[in-house]
Amino acid sequence: MTPLTQNILVFAFIGIFILIVTLFVRSPRWARPLSRFSRSYSGWIALTIVVIYLVIATSNLILTPWAQADGRPMSLLDLAFKNVPKETSYSAPFTKIDFKNRKLLSVHILGTDALGKDVLQQTMKGASTALLIGTLTSLIYIPIGVILGISAGYYKRYLDDIVQYLYSTVASIPGILLLVAIMIVLGKGIPQISFALGITGWIGLCRLLRGETLRQTERQYCEAARALGERDSSIIFRHILPNVMHLVMINFVLGFSGIILAEAILSYIGVGVPIGTASWGAMIDAARMELSREPKVWWNILSATGALFILVLSLNLLGDALRKAFDPKAP
Amino acid sequence: MIPIILGVMVITFVLFYMLQKPETMARHILGPKASPQAVENWIKLRGYDKPVFINTQTGHHWYDSQFCTYIVSLATFNLGVSDTTGQPVIDRFKEGAIPSLTITVPAFFLGLALALSISLFFVYVRETSIDFAGTIFAVALMSIPVMVYVIFGQWLLAVHFKYFPAYGFSLDGAGIVRFLALPVMILIFGGLGSDIRMYRAIFLEEIRNDYVRTAYAKGLSSGAVLLCHVLKNGMINIITLTVSALPMLILGSLVLETFFGIPGLGNMALDAIHTSDFAVIRATTYIGTLLYLFGLLLTDLCYAWVDPRIKLQ
Amino acid sequence: MSSSPLLSVKNLSIRFETDEGNVDAVKNVSFDLQAGETLAIVGESGSGKSVTSLALTRLLPEPPAKYVSGTILLKDQDVLTMAPSNLRKIRGGEIAYIFQEPSTSLNPVFTIRNQIAEAIRLHRPEVKDIDAEVISTLNAVGIVNPEQRLHDYPHQLSGGMQQRVMIAMALSCHPQILVADEPTTALDVTIQAQIMEELRQLRQKFGTAIILITHNFGIVKGFADRVAVMYRGQIVEHGPTEQILQSPQHPYTKALIACIPKMGTKQRRLLTIDHDEIDKALAG
Numbered sequence: 001m002t003p004l005t006q007n008i009l010v011f012a013f014i015g016i017f018i019l020i021v022t023l024f025v026r027s028p029r030w031a032r033p034l035s036r037f038s039r040s041y042s043g044w045i046a047l048t049i050v051v052i053y054l055v056i057a058t059s060n061l062i063l064t065p066w067a068q069a070d071g072r073p074m075s076l077l078d079l080a081f082k083n084v085p086k087e088t089s090y091s092a093p094f095t096k097i098d099f100k101n102r103k104l105l106s107v108h109i110l111g112t113d114a115l116g117k118d119v120l121q122q123t124m125k126g127a128s129t130a131l132l133i134g135t136l137t138s139l140i141y142i143p144i145g146v147i148l149g150i151s152a153g154y155y156k157r158y159l160d161d162i163v164q165y166l167y168s169t170v171a172s173i174p175g176i177l178l179l180v181a182i183m184i185v186l187g188k189g190i191p192q193i194s195f196a197l198g199i200t201g202w203i204g205l206c207r208l209l210r211g212e213t214l215r216q217t218e219r220q221y222c223e224a225a226r227a228l229g230e231r232d233s234s235i236i237f238r239h240i241l242p243n244v245m246h247l248v249m250i251n252f253v254l255g256f257s258g259i260i261l262a263e264a265i266l267s268y269i270g271v272g273v274p275i276g277t278a279s280w281g282a283m284i285d286a287a288r289m290e291l292s293r294e295p296k297v298w299w300n301i302l303s304a305t306g307a308l309f310i311l312v313l314s315l316n317l318l319g320d321a322l323r324k325a326f327d328p329k330a331p
Numbered sequence: 332m333i334p335i336i337l338g339v340m341v342i343t344f345v346l347f348y349m350l351q352k353p354e355t356m357a358r359h360i361l362g363p364k365a366s367p368q369a370v371e372n373w374i375k376l377r378g379y380d381k382p383v384f385i386n387t388q389t390g391h392h393w394y395d396s397q398f399c400t401y402i403v404s405l406a407t408f409n410l411g412v413s414d415t416t417g418q419p420v421i422d423r424f425k426e427g428a429i430p431s432l433t434i435t436v437p438a439f440f441l442g443l444a445l446a447l448s449i450s451l452f453f454v455y456v457r458e459t460s461i462d463f464a465g466t467i468f469a470v471a472l473m474s475i476p477v478m479v480y481v482i483f484g485q486w487l488l489a490v491h492f493k494y495f496p497a498y499g500f501s502l503d504g505a506g507i508v509r510f511l512a513l514p515v516m517i518l519i520f521g522g523l524g525s526d527i528r529m530y531r532a533i534f535l536e537e538i539r540n541d542y543v544r545t546a547y548a549k550g551l552s553s554g555a556v557l558l559c560h561v562l563k564n565g566m567i568n569i570i571t572l573t574v575s576a577l578p579m580l581i582l583g584s585l586v587l588e589t590f591f592g593i594p595g596l597g598n599m600a601l602d603a604i605h606t607s608d609f610a611v612i613r614a615t616t617y618i619g620t621l622l623y624l625f626g627l628l629l630t631d632l633c634y635a636w637v638d639p640r641i642k643l644q
Numbered sequence: 645m646s647s648s649p650l651l652s653v654k655n656l657s658i659r660f661e662t663d664e665g666n667v668d669a670v671k672n673v674s675f676d677l678q679a680g681e682t683l684a685i686v687g688e689s690g691s692g693k694s695v696t697s698l699a700l701t702r703l704l705p706e707p708p709a710k711y712v713s714g715t716i717l718l719k720d721q722d723v724l725t726m727a728p729s730n731l732r733k734i735r736g737g738e739i740a741y742i743f744q745e746p747s748t749s750l751n752p753v754f755t756i757r758n759q760i761a762e763a764i765r766l767h768r769p770e771v772k773d774i775d776a777e778v779i780s781t782l783n784a785v786g787i788v789n790p791e792q793r794l795h796d797y798p799h800q801l802s803g804g805m806q807q808r809v810m811i812a813m814a815l816s817c818h819p820q821i822l823v824a825d826e827p828t829t830a831l832d833v834t835i836q837a838q839i840m841e842e843l844r845q846l847r848q849k850f851g852t853a854i855i856l857i858t859h860n861f862g863i864v865k866g867f868a869d870r871v872a873v874m875y876r877g878q879i880v881e882h883g884p885t886e887q888i889l890q891s892p893q894h895p896y897t898k899a900l901i902a903c904i905p906k907m908g909t910k911q912r913r914l915l916t917i918d919h920d921e922i923d924k925a926l927a928g
Contacts, residue, residue, distance in 0.1 A: 039663065042467075169338035172627075174578045174619040176585060180604055181343070181616055185350050257474070264476045269585060271604060284478055288590075291486045305479050312474035320470070328663070329539075458707065541748040547703055548743075549763045549813070550736035552728075559762075563753050639753060639797040 003063035003073045010061045013135075024249070029242060036325040043321030049314040053127050060128035077128070081121045086112075111299040113286070123303045125278035127311070133194050134259045138252055140198025145205030146248060152206070153213025154236055163210065167203045175200060179262065183271035193272055197259055205251045212244050246326045250319055257315035264308055280304040332624055337402075339620045344401050347613055353379035359607045360414050410614040415606045420614045423599055430500060431583030431595030434511055438518035439580055443573060445519060446526035451557055453527070454534040466531070472524025478586045484517040485590065498592045514591045518584060533568045537561045563637070570633045577626035578619040648720065649676040650820060650853055651700070651739075656714035658695055661707060669695045671877040673714075679820065682847065682854040684868035684885070686861060686900060688917065692877040693857045697823045700855075701735045718821075737767040740814035744826040746806035750798035756782075757794040760813045767817035781812045784849070786842055804835035808842065815846060825857040840867060862904045865889060873897045875922075895922045 001009075024030055037043050060077040068074050074082070110119040152163035170178070182196040216222060216239070225235050266272035267281025275282075287301030356379070357370040365373075374380050382396045404411065410420040453465045489497035495513040537543070538561055546556045583597030592598075596615070603611035635641050658670040670692045677683050687693045698704050700716060702723060716723040718738060723731065743749040751759060760778045764771055771777050775794070782790035785808040798806055807827065814822055824843065828836035840863055847854055856868055864871055864885060871888045873881040873896065881894040892898045899917045 036663065165334065165338065169335050169342065172335055172620050172623045173339055173342070173616060174582065174623060177582075177600070177612075177616045177619050180585075180600075181346055181612055184604060184607060184609075184612060185346050261474075261476050265478065265586070268476070268478045269601065269604060281476070284476070284482070288482060291482065291490070301479075301482065305475065308476065309471075309474050313471055316470045316474060317467070541743060541745055542751040544698075544703060545741070545743065545749045545810075545813075546751070548701065548735055548741040550732045550734070550766050551762070552732060560751050560754075564751070567753070637753070640799050 003065075007062055010058065014058065024245065027242070030246070033246065033322075033325040036328065037321055040321045040325065042317050043325070046314040046318035046321065049310060050318060053311050053314075054131065056124050057128040057131035060125055061132070077121065077124055081118060086117060110303045111297075113283075113300050119300055119303050122278045122283065123280070123307045126280040126283060126304060127307060129190065129273060129277060129279050130260045130263055130308070130311070133190055133197070133263050134256045136191065136194035137197040137201060137259045138256065140194060141201040141255070142205065142248065142252060144198070145202035145251075146209060148202070149206040149209025150213050150236060150240060150244070153210040154217060154232070154240065156214075160210070163206065167206055170200060171203050176265070179266060180269065180271055183266060188272065188274040190273060190277070193263055193266060196266075197262055201255065201259070205248065205255070208247055208251065209244055212247060213240055216240050216243055246322075250322050250326065253315055253322060254319035257312040257319070260308065260312055260315075280308045332628075335624065336620070339617070340402050340405055343613060343616055344398055347609055348379075348383070348397055348401065351609075353377075356414075356607075356609060405617055410617075411610050413603075413608055414610045415603075415608045420611055423611070424596065424614070424618065427583070427594065427596035427599045428581055429502070430593050431581060431588070431597060433502070433507065434514050434518065434587070434593060434595065435580040435583055437511070438515045438522075439573075439576065441515070442519040442522055442526065446523055446530055447562075447569075449523075450527045450530035450534060451562065453531050454538065454561070455553060455557055457535065457538075466528070469524045469527040469531070472520070473528065474524075477521040477584070478590075480517050480521045481587050481590050484513065484520070488513055488516075500591070500593045510591075510593075514587055514593065518587060529572060530565070530569060534561055534565045537565045537568075540564070567634065567638050570637060571630055574626045574630040574633060575623065577629065578622035581622055582615065582619055650679045650681075650719065651677040652715075652717040653696075653700075654715050654717070656696065656699065656716065657712040658692075658699055658704070659710050659712050661710055668712075669709075669877055670699070673874075673877075673879050675872050675879065675882065677821065677853055677855065680847075680851045680853055681870070682856060682868045684856040684858060684864040684871045685874055686858055686864060686871055687874035688859050688900075691874040693874045694825055696874070697741075697825050697855060697857050700821075700823060701739050701741075702731060703735070703741075733767070736763055736814075736817050736819065738819055739821045739823060740817065740819035742807070742810050742814050742822065742824045742827045745830050746803060746810050747798065747830070749810060750806060752798055755795045755797055756801070756809050760809070760816050763813055764816050777816070778812075781816045782809070784815065784846065785809075785812045786838075787812070803831050804838060807831060807835075807839055811839075811842065811846070815850065815852070818850065819852065821853045821855065823855045823857070826859070827856075828863065829858075829860075836863070843867075860904075861889070861901050865904075873900065 025034060056077070059080070060075045062076045063073040064076060064079050066074045066079065066082075068078060110123065113119055113122060148163045148166070152160040178200055179196050182200075183192060186192040186196065222235060222239060225239055230238075263272060263279070264281035264284065267279045268285045270285070272281055273279040281304075283304035284301055287297070287304070290297035290300055353374045354370060357373040358365070361369055361373060378397060378400055381400070384396055384398045403409075408421065410424075412419050413423065449465075453462050456462050456465075485497055489495045496510055500510050501507065534557070538557075542564075543556060543560060546560045547553075551559070581596065582600065583593075583595040585597045585601050587593075588595045588597035589601050599611065600615050602608070603615070653676075654674045656670055656673045657668065660667045660669055673692070673696055675683065675685075685693045685696065695704065695709075699709075699711070700718075700723065702711075711724050714724070718734060721730075723734065726734070750756070757775070757778050760781060761774045764774055764777055768777075778794065779790045782793060787793055787805065787808055793801075798809070801809065811827075822843075827843070828839050831839065843854065844867065846852065854868075856864070858864060868885050870883065871881075871885050872879045873888070873894065875894075875896045881888060881892065881897045888897060889901060892901055896917075899922060903917065
């Protein structure tokens with residue numbers, strides 16, 4: 001992929017995403033829940049944090065015409081860190097001594113890692129990896145979950161039987177083992193992780209939508225629409241889909257946090273991202289030995305854990321705030 | 332139940348036999364320097380050269396194919412030998428189950444009791460600032476990946492404060508407590524956040540029911556209403572969530588066991604992952620599924636036990 | 645009129661405070677109840693009658709409910725300012741409830757013996773043989789072979805039987821006031837009559853005062869001594885049953901009474917209540 005096509009793809013994707021969000025935010029169906037959401041402090045704080053992460057992550061996906069030392073094009077994030085020098089080994093935050101060569105360095109806010117890379121930059125790149133995987137995974141599991149869930153709930157009978165069989169079969173394999181098995185067969189890599197998480201992650205959404213669609217089809221408006229001779233496709237797209245879309249959104253937000261945690265665990269186990277890709281899980285893995293070094297190298301694990309913790313916490317709180325906004329009686 | 336087991340067999344077969352070239356597997360195990368002859372022998376020995384689904388060659392039975400052999404061997408619990416050590420997989424399962432159980436069973440019951448009491452407390456003080464802070468705390472607990480609990484717990488309590496040994500395993504008397512306290516504690520903490528959140532939601536859903544109002548109208552205190560009436564009704568929902576944890580009880584924790592040097596099944600599985608031991612991973616996945624399905628059966632039994640509205644047929 | 649009524653509600657106002665805004669569910673409601681008397685509070689759903697009845701022992705969840713003003717005096721003690729421990733003695737002990745849905749109001753996972761015994765143990769610790777007491781209460785509400793019913797779960801009983809168990813539970817502690825909140829609405833018509841007859845007999849036997857909450861003037865007739873009609877959170881008319889049935893003053897009361905289906909008359913359709921018309925009449 002040339003830098004130009006990558007940039008075009010990234011911008012096109014952001015554009016489509018913003019368009020979809022605007023469409024939903026402005027739909028009258030969502031007006032009341034969203035005004036309820038706008039009164040939730042935790043929701044706003046969480047949303048702000050998530051947007052900051054999104055901006056940082058995107059900045060590492062947009063490429064510039066300048067080249068790095070190894071010839072690959074610099075991303076906007078790399079450009080921002082252009083003047084931060086690379087060290088030869090660990091250095092603690094705000095200190096100026098290199099452990100190995102005992103020479104003076106410039107200051108790194110979060111220190112440097114074993115290879116002398118700036119930890120702040122690595123953490124930000126980790127955000128980019130996590131959000132890329134989260135996005136790709138969502139692009140796989142949400143369509144599967146929505147299509148299977150709604151068609152099972154709407155058409156019922158044998159289609160429902162098949163879908164139920166499919167998800168009970170996949171759900172009966174312990175999740176982490178299935179993920180690991182897929183990753184071992186497919187090999188490490190960002191697309192591979194997204195695929196593995198995507199084809200195992202649709203079950204919850206599918207089950208939820210199947211139940212909700214069943215409930216909707218029993219409502220009177222659905223029967224009325226059918227009595228008026230509306231076609232199935234039009235009932236699904238004009239009546240059912242808009243009525244379950246908020247569930248998809250809440251599932252997307254909460255699922256995103258699950259994907260990020262799963263990516264970190266897979267990378268930690270050693271079947272996640274390939275070596276050389278910045279990932280919070282890999283950073284935590286590296287820190288296993290670092291805590292027993294003398295002096296202790298604590299900044300690496302702390303940065304990765306902190307970054308991951310804040311993002312996952314924000315996503316969870318955002319999802320909770322949205323759920324409360326759409327269902328005020330929810331506990 | 333049977334169709335699901337068959338489905339799982341098909342999924343794992345596709346995963347391990349069809350998406351994976353036998354040559355790659357052989358190279359993984361034998362090393363890149365192995366002779367082509369050795370690779371061929373390795374493949375032949377394990378039957379990877381047979382037709383995939385149906386054997387159409389003359390002089391062979393139609394069922395002499397990889398798929399049929401695979402199904403038959405799984406159904407008869409013939410799990411084969413480890414690709415790396417040659418040890419029968421079933422033996423390793425027998426060895427590893429006990430160490431895993433000694434950690435997961437106490438962690439499961441203590442964790443359940445702890446999560447139940449904390450969530451009941453949050454429900455007792457519902458819609459106060461304590462409840463609000465508690466909910467955020469629970470979400471925070473579940474936003475930390477399990478390996479951070481492991482790494483940080485070991486470093487803080489074993490390395491820094493030296494309360495517990497950092498590493499090792501023993502099954503005799505005092506050793507159990509000495510070595511197991513820390514891993515058990517960490518395992519409890521790792522699951523506490525999501526459990527509290529889920530149970531709290533279940534109990535809050537439950538207190539909206541009419542029978543709770545009746546209990547209050549009788550003159551019971553809030554504590555008595557929660558502990559007698561809401562707890563027992565809530566348990567019906569909670570059982571579904573907890574019994575499906577059965578596979579993880581026996582299979583142990585992938586991340587935790589290696590870290591503390593516990594010779595359990597989680598440790599075995601992680602070893603297999605690192606050495607690409609497909610036979611062991613295959614067997615672990617299959618046994619995990621069987622345990623899960625067994626857990627489902629157990630759930631139904633527990634339902635009938637707790638909920639008088641359900642009678643066993 | 646005796647000097648001091650058993651229960652006296654004065655200027656009670658209740659507001660529900662939610663994120664969506666406030667709702668004044670009960671506005672300035674006052675009424676008295678003498679010992680052994682039966683008061684019917686009549687109104688349609690949402691008129692505030694159930695809220696009023698639950699407020700008598702502060703059973704409304706707070707928040708969102710808030711007692712804005714007023715007093716509820718039970719034997720000259722204010723329920724609204726009472727300590728929680730005293731409040732719990734009153735609930736069930738002095739004022740007992742029967743709710744609308746017996747099937748959901750009984751706890752599904754406990755036997756009916758357990759649920760009745762729980763109330764007895766709480767309010768009558770002097771009772772030694774609890775099983776015998778439960779059986780005699782079940783007998784009193786017309787359950788045949790109560791010994792065999794003791795270890796049944798609520799789902800094993802019919803709706804009418806479940807409501808009898810609810811009544812038994814309420815009466816097991818000999819309360820002075822029984823609040824029956826739509827006791828027959830969820831039941832079949834034939835069972836309704838049986839339950840009302842049961843309440844009538846029990847009232848005579850125990851001398852309990854009853855507050856009957858209903859939307860149905862049909863069951864008020866011949867059962868209640870006095871009627872209070874509630875409309876949009878307020879008591880709009882209050883007086884002896886006969887007087888109100890014969891010469892209702894308020895347009896809403898008239899509309900409610902007109903809704904009673906009459907036997908033997910040629911009625912083309914069931915009447916409905918036109919709120920706009922009532923509001924117009926009220927304004928004019």
